[in-house]
Amino acid sequence: MRPVIRAAVAADLPALVALDEVCFGATAWSEVAWADEFERLTEDRVVLVADSGSVVGYVVLLLPPVVEDVVEVLRIAVAPGERRTGIGGQLLTIALERCTGRTVLLEVAAGNESAIGLYAGFGFAQISRRRGYYPGGEDAVIMRWREEA
Ligand SMILES: CC(C)(COP(=O)(O)OP(=O)(O)OC[C@H]1O[C@@H](n2cnc3c(N)ncnc32)[C@H](O)[C@@H]1OP(=O)(O)O)[C@@H](O)C(=O)NCCC(=O)NCCS
Numbered sequence: 066m067r068p069v070i071r072a073a074v075a076a077d078l079p080a081l082v083a084l085d086e087v088c089f090g091a092t093a094w095s096e097v098a099w100a101d102e103f104e105r106l107t108e109d110r111v112v113l114v115a116d117s118g119s120v121v122g123y124v125v126l127l128l129p130p131v132v133e134d135v136v137e138v139l140r141i142a143v144a145p146g147e148r149r150t151g152i153g154g155q156l157l158t159i160a161l162e163r164c165t166g167r168t169v170l171l172e173v174a175a176g177n178e179s180a181i182g183l184y185a186g187f188g189f190a191q192i193s194r195r196r197g198y199y200p201g202g203e204d205a206v207i208m209r210w211r212e213e214a
Contacts, residue, residue, distance in 0.1 A: 068117035068152060070159045075103060080120040081112075088142035111163060115156055121147045124156040128163060136164050138171040141180070153183050161187065161210065168211045175204040184208050 073081065078099055086093040094102075102110050102125060109129045115122035122143035128136050138160070143152045161169070171189070173180045181191075189208040198205035 066117060067155065068115040068121055070113055070115055070155050073103070073106075073112035073114045073123065077114055077120055078103065081114070081123055084120055084123065084142065084144060085140075087145065094140075111160065113156055113159055115143070115152045117147075122152045122156055124160045126160055126163070132167060136167050136169040138169060141183075148179070154186070157183065157187055161212070164210070165212055168209060170210075171208050172198075172205045173208065174199055175206050181206065181208075184210075188212070 078096070082094075082096045082099050085099070102112060106112065109127055111124075111126040111128050113124050114120045123140070124138065125140040126136060127139055138157075141153060141156060141160075143156075169189075171184065172195070173184065175181075175194070185208075187210060189210045191206050192209045193207040195205040195207070197203070
């Protein structure tokens with residue numbers, strides 16, 4: 066059964082912290098950092114979760130209220146056992162529905178083939194690169210998406 070994509074609520078916080086740890090390990094956001102994202106929901110954040118009884122994926126957008134301002138995909142992840150079943154695509158579809166007419170940027174490790182494959186499939190184009198950006202020296206690739214209204 067395909068998960069439901071819905072806005073995150075405060076009760077999702079523990080599940081998000083736990084799943085982020087599984088997906089990002091040393092670079093996972095702390096509970097405090099996640100709580101901060103939730104506090105910004107009324108300001109400039111969108112947090113969506115994929116819910117199939119439990120949280121199996123999520124996406125976090127920085128979506129400033131000023132339409133000329135750039136949107137950023139801050140995070141997207143799917144539980145390891147659920148990957149390659151379309152959930153990342155479901156999350157990104159719903160997220161990008163909020164972004165019509167806006168420019169969306171993201172930054173991804175150059176070797177992250179799954180994420181780059183996902184983004185490219187949605188029409189994100191590689192526009193720039195930050196050499197040696199990540200600890201360990203991996204490059205960051207900057208990708209941009211824009212769909213006119
Ligand atoms: C990136 C990520 C969110 C993709 O989620 P997912 O649910 O597996 O993605 P989907 O099943 O919707 O895949 C959609 C498309 O993305 C591309 N894709 C996904 N995984 C891929 C892989 N391992 N290799 C190449 N392309 C891949 C494919 O084009 C795929 O379409 P297809 O299955 O029809 O070929 C997931 O791999 C993940 O959580 N990775 C760890 C966290 C991370 O690196 N996040 C991004 C940085 S913030």
